[in-house]
Amino acid sequence: MSTSRIKRFNKLFCELEHCNEDEQRKKIGEMNEIIDGMNTEEFESVFKIKLYENIDKMIEEKKLQLGNATWILKHIGYCKVLKNVWNRFFEYSTLNERFEKMIVEEDKKKEKKNENFLIDLCECHLLLKNGSSYELLSICIPCLLKSASVKEESEETQKEVEIALLALSRVRQDFFIERELYLKKITEIIEHQQKQRNLSRLAYQSVWQFFMNRFFRDRNLKDVIVNELHFAREAARELEELTRNVNLKRKEVERGKETREEFILIRWLETSGYYFLRCKLENKEYDGLINSIVRIYQAAKDNHREISNQCICSLRIAVQRRVVKVEDLLNGGAVDTVLEEMQRPKLNENMAYECFQFLVNVSYRLKGKEKSENDEMKRKAIKMEIFEKMEEEGYEDTITTFHKIFEFLNKKYFNELPFNISDYFVYV
Template sequence: MRNECMSDNFVQNLSLRDKFSKMFSELEHCPESEQKQKIGEMNEIIDEMNVEEFKSVFTTRMFNKMDKLIEEKKLQLGNAILLLKHAGFCKALKRIWIEEFEYSTLNERFKKMIAEEEGKKDEKNEKLLTEICECYLYLNDRTISRLPYACVTCLLKAALKKEESKEVQEEAEMALLALCSIGENFVEQKLYLSDIKEIIKYHQEHRNLTRLGYQSAWQFLNDQLFIDDCLNGEIVNELHFAREVGKELEEFAKCVDWKKEKEEEMGKEMKEELVLMRWLQTLEFYFGCCRLKNEEFAGLIGGIAWVYRAAKGNNGVIRNQCVVAFEKAAENRTVNVEGLLKGGAVDAVFEEMQQPTLNIDRVCGFLQFFENVSNRLEEKMDDEMEEEQRKETKRKIFEKIEEEGYEDTVTSYHGLFHFLKVKIFYSGALSVDISDYCENV
């Protein structure tokens, strides 16, 4: 039965790939108007592709073929951009890694076009430049040259438009998602800081961006924080990252369709889930880089706890990512342990540890969470007020353990913790079912 199911899935996957490839081969024989219609259908197929299917289609050979069709004027440039922008958007949203575009002649064509358009002394074709920059950044996983920096101003200009229309919102979303595709490549602050702050602040007041657009703006800024500590003040105290993301996570917890009822939706990641995962992954790096304390952290922890509980029984991947966020927050010395307690992280951890069946990744993360919290509560503070706060937080946590009856849970895991740390240290993962060691918890 298992082999039959695998065979059925293979045929289904193969038919999707073949259907796309067949339509691509027909493009050079179509008039311009029909090309556009066919590409629209191809974009719908891209939406249905999983990672393996996407990689099997978007190869260096395909990109080279597209470049040849453009050169021979058998494929209109605007239509090619229509296909590549959509493919790149899906690639960036789903975090698909491919290196195929980097080695293609189409990549060289786009680099040349960007340089030529950017170098014009007379009026530039801003729309074309924006679209080429988006395609280039979406599809290039190794943007190591100086060229992407020339794209920053262009994409920020597109994202700064403030008209409240669906078309402008989509343009801003495309530009910001492409911008954060630059990743952890250093960009000089003078090229982006004032504009990205204006984009974020304007959205905080007017809510003009899409959820993905707003997340992308923050991700770009956090990627720069990873290599530029000077951004801590702007992100923490001026733009109020913790407060804003806490609100976003609560809203996502309420709006995501956690229980998919339609058969065709089962096993698929909806756009809201993908954006939510991007927020959580951004938080993982944020907690590793943030160096300033802020009273708003409790609200951020509360937002993670909201998502963690909402995803219970519905999305294990998102729940695991929440655990990573809890663990990193407990490790970060700028996040008060009191904030972890107020935000509900401690409650969420205890609730999970008492479940009859346990997830290996989550349990290991929670044990690390408790070690981080325990170590911090044992460290005496030089500042008198901070020392009193430490003692008070420690007292509250022990009271919670007693009131909720968590003593047995803590005791049961005490002996297990050293074993898990040694096992993971030497093997990188657990090769055993953790439930075998936790049956009596």
């Protein structure tokens, strides 16, 4: 932890209340740069409830101008998401109460409504808080979608669009939001991006994240997501381009802190897993997405375990939810990938469980007989090919090694793994 960085930030913060508006902006610019350089540990040590209470007090005493307050708070929230920090200090503060009240009051104004100020308030609220109320979401969502729909391509404008969409991606999946509040705008943003490609990678991932979160409570969106807006095709393209920009073979000691591109890559993999989990429409574009995930695993397996682990999780979900044909998983290299993961000398229990679940679900899907003779022959051929791959990879020895920890895995994950798993592919 860099104490000098934290001391510099705290010193600038203490000086804010003694400065005029312009001097405050200059110091906040310096503070934002310091925040960018903080690691997760430093960030969590600085942004506790006391800091938010002090900001609230400074606003109350008119020692911190509201525009400057929203500027630094928005940046704190932006970095909170990028650094994957989940603390809840802001939402327990009086500053949160102040902002919620201001959002409602600003939205109710019939005349002299400051839309830019309302946008800033909404972004701070969604970026800093881990949950929200329906009343506030019904204000924030249309407001931020309007902000994100701006077509200007200047760097400053696109940065604002990115922040708005990142804030929207934080709207939790357990909230039901009426389509009227978002569907038309979201569709327009995605379709415009598919033609113009002017959004940042993080902005584009965020708009899909928001959209996919809505699917949890509105299953009727699946045709829009799968066949109209082509999520699988878009995700595969984004993953391929990100992989070209990220050196996944670089060793951890050489890599340092997680890059922005690695962060976005992980988010795309997580969203792809959620897509497989919720969307049950068959689509030929799944093949490209599976192939992309397999290639990322191969590139990341030795030096970036967070990314390679997420690849295995996404493949397990794909076979478990029956949205991808077993034949396509086999041809796309997913089976080889899982078998390779099982051979790792330091396979942890979480990945062991993911791999076993993948194989169990492949077996379940190949278990019964097909009505058509041709389909039955095809099923047997696929099952034999998978079993032969397992024999080549020392499958029996691997399974025997893990017999001792099956009981532990079952207790930990509350989902039974059969002790006779090694027999699953023997009988064709």
